[in-house]
Structures are given as structure tokens and as C-alpha cells.
Amino acid sequence: KNQVEQSPQSLIILEGKNCTLQCNYTVSPFSNLRWYKQDTGRGPVSLTIMTFSENTKSNGRYTATLDADTKQSSLHITASQLSDSASYICVVLSRGYNKLIFGAGTRLAVHP
Amino acid sequence: KAGVTQTPRYLIKTRGQQVTLSCSPISGHRSVSWYQQTPGQGLQFLFEYFSETQRNKGNFPGRFSGRQFSNSRSEMNVSTLELGDSALYLCASSPGGEGDTQYFGPGTRLTVL
Numbered sequence: 001k002n003q004v005e006q007s008p009q010s011l012i013i014l015e016g017k018n019c020t021l022q023c024n025y026t027v028s029p030f031s032n033l034r035w036y037k038q039d040t041g042r043g044p045v046s047l048t049i050m051t052f053s054e055n056t057k058s059n060g061r062y063t064a065t066l067d068a069d070t071k072q073s074s075l076h077i078t079a080s081q082l083s084d085s086a087s088y089i090c091v092v093l094s095r096g097y098n099k100l101i102f103g104a105g106t107r108l109a110v111h112p
Numbered sequence: 113k114a115g116v117t118q119t120p121r122y123l124i125k126t127r128g129q130q131v132t133l134s135c136s137p138i139s140g141h142r143s144v145s146w147y148q149q150t151p152g153q154g155l156q157f158l159f160e161y162f163s164e165t166q167r168n169k170g171n172f173p174g175r176f177s178g179r180q181f182s183n184s185r186s187e188m189n190v191s192t193l194e195l196g197d198s199a200l201y202l203c204a205s206s207p208g209g210e211g212d213t214q215y216f217g218p219g220t221r222l223t224v225l
Contacts, residue, residue, distance in 0.1 A: 031210060043116070043202050043216030044155075089155065093210065099168050100145075100214075102155040 002027040004092050004103035012109045017080055021106045023073040023090030031095035035064050035075045038087045038105070047075070047088075080110045114139065116205050116217035124223045130191040133220045137184050137205030143167070144186040145214060146178060149200040161186050162208050190222075198224045 004025045013019050025033070032051045036044035048057045048064040050073070056065045061078045077084055090103040117136045125131050137144050145168075146158040157170040161180035180186045184205070190197055200221050204214035 034213075036216075041218075043204070043218050045216070046213045049213055091155075095210070099170070100157055102147075102157070104154040 002092075002094055002101050004090055004101050006088075006090050006103035006106050008106060009104070010107040010109070012111060013080055015080060015082055015110055015112050019077050019080060019108065021075045021077075021088050021090075021108070023075070023103055025071050025073070025090070025092045025101075025103075027071075027092040027094050027101050029095040030068065030071075031093040033066055033073050034091045034093070035062070035073075036089040036091060038089060040086070044089055077108075082110050082112065084108060085110045116203060116215050118201075118203055118217040118220050120220060121218065122221045122223075124225065125193050126225050127193055127195060129193050130189065131193060131222060133188045133201055133203075133222075135186045135188070135203035135205075135217060137186070137203075138215055141205035141207055141215075142184055143206045143208040143212070144180055144184065145204045145206075146186070146188050147202045147204065148172075149202060149219070150198075155202070158188070193224045195224050198222060
């Protein structure tokens with residue numbers, strides 16, 4: 001069964017600290033993996049998208065990694081800001097079916 | 113370029129009624145996908161339209177249907193509403209290629225009483 005699991009479910013960190021969010025998937029065949037940020041009451045916004053051959057990709061203070069062998073990805077946020085408070089959703093595209101499979105998300109709260 | 117727009121933003125209906133939601137994609141985008149988001153289930157894929165044809169479909173009952181017009185605008189219809197249909201309905205547009213980034217609209221918040 002195609003699944004995307006994220007951990008932790010929620011996370012509280014202090015402003016300025018770093019954090020890492022995890023994503024494990026069992027989607028096959030794999031096409032690409034995306035990380036989205038969703039602010040409360042808004043639609044998700046794409047942060048990164050990685051294909052099978054890419055190990056790491058950065059977008060400002062966000063760095064995503066992908067290990068296609070272990071089917072794991074992580075999103076590292078550096079020097080967190082209050083505006084980073086949001087849900088972070090890991091999404092895997094299943095090749096052939098062209099269907100996106102969503103993780104449940106990690107709810108991040110950055111406190112001053 | 114204007115982003116993805118969805119109308120209405122908020123909607124309140126009663127059980128048994130039907131509802132139509134609208135999505136206008138980014139200019140030039142030919143793919144529109146619809147998603148349902150609930151606190152308990154997260155984001156779930158409903159269907160995708162590309163060039164007026166349904167290209168992919170999720171695991172939702174037939175009460176959920178959609179269509180896409182020649183200008184790529186899309187509508188989603190839910191008939192015989194149930195309480196469990198209360199959710200945020202998001203649409204996302206992309207140029208249409210498999211690796212293309214999807215751009216989401218703000219969503220329509222549907223409440224079924």
C-alpha cells in the first residue's frame with residue numbers, strides 16, 4: 001500500500017533554533033518527493049521537489065534530503081523564525097499513476 | 113501572474129443539498145487538481161483534470177464530480193451532501209507535466225449542517 005508517514009506529528013521550538021522533520025514513504029513506483037508549507041487557513045506552498053537522483057535541495061533556510069534506497073526524506077529548517085510556524089507536508093508522486101500521496105503533515109510552532 | 117483563485121471562500125450547506133465550487137488556475141496552466149483537507153484525514157486527492165479530460169481520480173464516491181472548461185477553469189460538484197463532507201477543498205494548478213510544481217489556491221471552506 002502506498003503510504004507517506006511523517007514524524008513528529010507536532011513540534012515546538014524556540015526562535016533561532018534548527019529543527020528536522022522526517023518523512024518515510026512506501027510509494028512505488030516513485031517519481032518525485034515534494035515538501036510543502038501550509039499556513040493556517042491557506043493553501044500549501046511548494047518548498048522543494050526532488051527526483052530519484054537528487055540527494056539534497058535547498059530553498060533559503062529550508063534544506064530537503066532524500067535517500068531513495070531507504071525511502072526516507074528530511075526537511076531541515078535553519079535558524080527558525082516565527083513565520084516558520086505552519087504545517088509541513090511531505091508528498092510523493094507515484095510514477096505511472098501520476099497520483100500524489102500526502103503525508104499527514106508535521107505541525108511546527110516556533111515560539112519567541 | 114495572478115495566482116490560483118477559488119470561489120466561494122466559505123460556504124454553509126445542509127445535508128442533502130448539493131454544492132458547486134469553482135477554481136481558476138494560473139494563466140497558461142492546463143492541469144487542475146482537487147483535494148479535500150480535513151483535520152482527521154489530512155489532504156486527500158479527489159481528481160485531476162487536464163485539457164478538459166479527467167486524467168486521474170482518487171478514492172471518493174461518485175457524489176464527487178468535476179469538470180474542466182476550455183479555458184482550464186474547473187468546477188467541482190458534490191451532491192447529496194453529508195456531514196462528513198465538511199472540509200477545506202483545495203484546488204491546485206500546474207502546467208501539466210509530471211514533475212511540474214502544483215500551485216494551490218486558498219481553498220473553499222465548506223460546512224455541512
